[in-house]
Amino acid sequence: MTLGHVIARPGVDCGQVLLRPCTTSFGDGNGTPVGHIDDEGRDLNLRDPGYTESRCTGICDPFTARCFCDGKHRRVNPPKGSPPGTPAPVSDDGNGTKLEWGQVPWKHIYGPDGWCNSDKPVVKCACLFDGFAGELCDEVTETVCPNQCSGHGECDSGFCKCHAGWYGTDCARKVAGQPMEPGHLESKARPWLDDLVRIAPEAEAAARAASVPAGGGFSFQQTRQRPLIYVYDLPPAYNARMLQYRNDRGVCVWRAFESGNRTAIFEWTYGLEVLMHEMMLQSEHRTFDPEQADFFYVPVYSSCFIFPIHCYADGPWWHAPSGPRVMHVTNMMLEVRDWVRKHFPYWDRRGGRDHVWLMTHDEGACYAPTEIYNSSIFLTHWGRTDGEHASNTAFTPDNYTQEYVHPRQPDGWLHLIKGHPCYTPGKDLVIPALKLPHHFRDSPLLFHPPRERHFLLYLRGDVGKHRLPNYSRGIRQRLYKLWREHEWKARYNVLIGDGSDVPGSYSEHLASAKFCVVAPGDGWSARLEDAMLHGCVPVVVMDGVRGVFEDQLDFSSFSIRVREDELEGLPARLAAVPDKVLARMQQRIRTVWHRYVYASHPLIAKTLQGAINGNVGAWRQQILRDMADAKAGPEAVERVASRMAERASFPAADDAFNTILMWLHARLPHTQ
Template sequence: MGRDLLDLFSMNKWRCSWSLAATIASVLALVSVVHLVSFPLIPTLNNFKIAQDSCIPANVSAEFPSNRDQEQPAVDFKLQFPADLHGAVVYQGAPWKAEIGHWLAGCDSVIKEVNITEIIGGNNCKNDCSGQGVCNRELGQCRCFHGYSGDGCTEQLQLECNYEGSPDQPFGRWVVSICPTNCDKTRAMCFCGEGTKYPNRPLAETCGFQFIPPSEPDGPKLVNWTQIDQDVFTTNGSKRGWCNVDPADAYSGKAKIKEECDCKYDGLWGRLCEVPVESVCINQCSRHGHCRGGFCQCENARFHPMSVNKVNIVYFQCDNGWYGVDCSMPSVISSITEWPSWLRPARIDIVDDARANGKMINLNAVVAKKRPLIYVYDLPPEFNSLLLEGRHFKLECVNRIYDDKNVTLWTDQLYGAQMALYESLLASPHRTLNGEEADFFFVPVLDSCIITRADDAPHLSMQEHMGLRSSLTLEYYKKAYTHIVEQYPYWNHSSGRDHIWFFSWDEGACYAPKEIWNSMMLVHWGNTNSKHNHSTTAYWADNWDKISSNRRGIHPCFDPDKDLVLPAWKVPDANVLTSKLWARSHEERKTLFYFNGNLGPAYTNGRPEDSRWCRYSMGIRQKLAEEFGSSPNKDGVLGKQHAKDVIVTPERSENYHLALASSVFCGVFPGDGWSGRMEDSILQGCIPVVIQDGIFLPYENMLNYDSFAVRLSEEEIPNLIKILRGFNETEIKFKLENVKKIWQRFVYRDSVLLEAERQKYAFGHVDDWAIEFLKLTEDDVSATLMQILHYKLHNDPWRKQVRHNKQFGLPHQCLVSTS
């Protein structure tokens, strides 16, 4: 799904009379004035009705698409699109399971646009959220900034950095947010504070506390969490200071810096946090707001929000007329010329009477769109923006940060897929603001942020959750469910079966609350629990076995009939793309089988295990190493069947990607839950060898894995190499060719190009990674998901029980038949 790098809208591309344009502008101006001054009597707009075909692009038909589904003679898709010898039907280059491929080839390929009435919000919020929040103009509810709450965001919260103290622990028990001095109680973050030269310089974690000298030479230094280190406030350059150290003096060597102090918080750069940089927000506020640490706002000051200068800064909301987590949703007072591409071109319908109990009413905009249509809930910020804004470590739960030049730095957070997909859906042509027209509903809860931030401040305590991050995360999803049920009508239309939730963490939706299990789960961990029917992580805080069935219910982690495994996030690397390792031939792949990763406690630096919990990797990697280990373990022993062309090692390769691309088969095994080995294999053109019983991998319930992968049972591990040597040249080349055809479906190109567009807008040019991603033309993760949702829209059994009045832009043969 390519993105325009320049705004394509201009008035001279529209076939409108200038008088009509002036009329529209007058109406909008009038509406804006009325809204801003809250005038009690809103004039009628009868004289400003817009003709149905009065304003459309000049380069398309003068008529919007017909909303009549097509009547065409029935076609036998099985005959027209026959399956190959592996049982696959190829569509858009990918080998699909036959039934799915038949429908996609016959129906998704002929989808037409239909007219969709988009609802442009016009509801006001109490006191316009008092300048401390963003008004959701669909509901007329405030989305308050960090540290504020209430209907009009007038209640200031006190988010403490420290737990209650005692004589033995004056700053309370340890927590990530622990602070010896100035706590910003709107966010539970620690700063140097008033009285210092740089009051807004972070004083995070160990920075402000004394250290206990090591008890023996080269021993570790321990932190004394009960004693403030007064030296961090020193003005004496010979002592290791922080809060009063001038950056110029530090860089010239005139002043010393305490080495434990650094810039952990987002939005700052430099050894002394002296460079304000772009923070990470969802879609960077879509050019309609300012990003403050993770929350989109409108800045009314000349300085950056975390400026090291002493300045009072007043924040308002998304730019006037815009709202939503990324400021991408226009209201009735926003400029039509600035509407996002997924709302253009539009025909504006203005109702006869704009009186609505003294409030501005919604506007209707008719837009031609292709289904499936997805409604993205604008949840309260506790489920997204506040989790981003309060991060104590800038790399947590995001897929990018920005350097001192505001250049994008991609992170290797595997969980970054959650943010990538969220941003893509918000900017997708498949997005709709009309819930009654939506085919699916996306509920954006950022579990990767919840997990990484669990217990990092008192207001995120796990004390009531037995110390389990899994339990805290369940609670968040339950609260999101309660919110959408109470505030919106859509859940009850299908008992939530058309809703979509993303669980990105190690064990996916294993701990989804029972109330939402009817919905579709997007995960990286497709454990059906057919064999591994308990928590499989060796990390106790994520274990879900102890969560009560009263909360979790009794459900598997993954249901292949309704859920979907998505690929994990991988860093957009220009060098990897230009090297085209995925295209290497069979002859260039000299290693038969390759696996490089943690092999458990038998090896140096191996993942430790606790007998009270599950074995790491469910013992699969350990069994592999016992048979085929090519590196000696702690006892100096190699695998029983080690071979020259088989590499199974915990020792990281100097060039991991090249090692994968030099191999015919690559191992795909679990770690603590899912791992990113499937993506590594596919992206380097290696045939994946999957060993994890009853656990689905990306798209496995949709694509025909036999066309490009090998799946073996855990019991077959001793025979692994014998089985692989049994594949003939024809079979190997067939699978390698199919890997080449599907690798882009494991890439979040759409999200990457959104960032490229932002960089182009900011700097007038793009980096190498953007140039390489712009060359990619095949379907990516977003396109694949839309194809799957389109199939599910007309083939999920429960849809047959629901009558509808929607138009789908498809031949009748493709439509689900209702009973």
């Protein structure tokens, strides 16, 4: 059998094989995962009832539950050069019998001109899996790992298999006494790593020190910038294996490799989870000496587990099969905490006060284990402060106030999370969600030629048309109803609705609005970030919920808070804001907006500067047109454009990541 992955394995010598076969059902969580495939990876009987997302009409990889082609271009023993495609589940068995769980006609996948049999298929499937590209998914590319294994390892969809003598999550550490050798980055063997890999200063110095024999005289002395952060190398079950199990390269991560190993970036809603890990690994604040550390970062990929890992196949589970997705996160975090305590003394040294956890999913740290939450620092997007709270998500599997009892968890799980708020000012920090440069390319703050701000108020997105009533606490639904019934568009030039109500460029709209609504979704939403990155004054409508950096910045100087019961007269209230007051708020936004952008990763920094350069070029063209109308010479254009280009840079030292580090530095007296 041809295997495509070196799955991150448990055991002292990583010798334990983990199975995750495609299946029709779940087991009891106590033993080997349930599968519904034969030794070749084929479904035992396509007509058998039962369905999970992993059920496969081709050849199943029993280690990742990924479904590959059968037929000519099959997964097992494929002819040389055959493309390992990604077939959709077929809707019939090829003999006229309809399958209740399929989607695509058999002939489109396994017919003579089908995806899995033809060199020129009439229907083409997307290349979903990490590591494949090209029109027929026949091009093998690099896969995504944090910091791409520092160039000293081979990446297998999230798990770094380090080169001899190197170790650690990102292969950044060198075994003592072994000689240094250039990695893929230094040797330029893989030029696509130039914009992705950065070696933390201590990692580079420590590796050089390790390569010098005892008594060799190497000395590494430098003044370190605090805070110093130790990043735990957790077992892969809590992060790397999540990336290996994902069935779509566009989820969990914020970047992927395309044809020719070009890097594509995209906005996965919870993509900060992997990016934060990368930035911590690359940071000059990273330390390899836990005795020197001011803080300890715990890189758990809980949002990636919530989707797409949970319930795709029979496992992994924490600990009962199925049940609320968030319950598994609670159990997982306790398991990680116990692992840290077993292998390191640092949790018990200060009771976890100096340990930092990131929870990026919809309702943030609301369902963090109480015994972890009460002591540790939480970075979250959701600043809900009420002590007695119930889940407000409209997505039932994430409702953290639903009990679930199972033989694997006979006492349920709600007792594990009771007695704490979702966010504690001072102890925790509400941080920006990830917004990449293409999202706000049309913003005047990125030097795009400014537009007239002719929209009084703007909100485009899910307005709850097909949602449960508690979605967004009903705020978006009420605003949409008021907009329609009171003709806010005609009377005030207000835009509220989804894409069918408000078509056009989202970035252009935001850059053309004076005020922008900030309202919750299933929990947090990134509407505040959208507003700030476009210079639009945020109108915050979420009682008892702190916004991003609200407790750190002079938030009221550039935003307006509106109570949830004050929506009816909102346009008239905003129209009455004096122009001078609005101008002051817009000016204040221009002094802090960069703190809502993550620019510390080299690829994002490069992309950001590219967007700025493109906008400066747009300015040059606009000035040229304007001056042509006034019969001015081109030398004036170049003079103005050159002056603008000199100013057109991003203050990366004060981006979102560095703002978080500054806040942690201020927390030092409280964690000692």
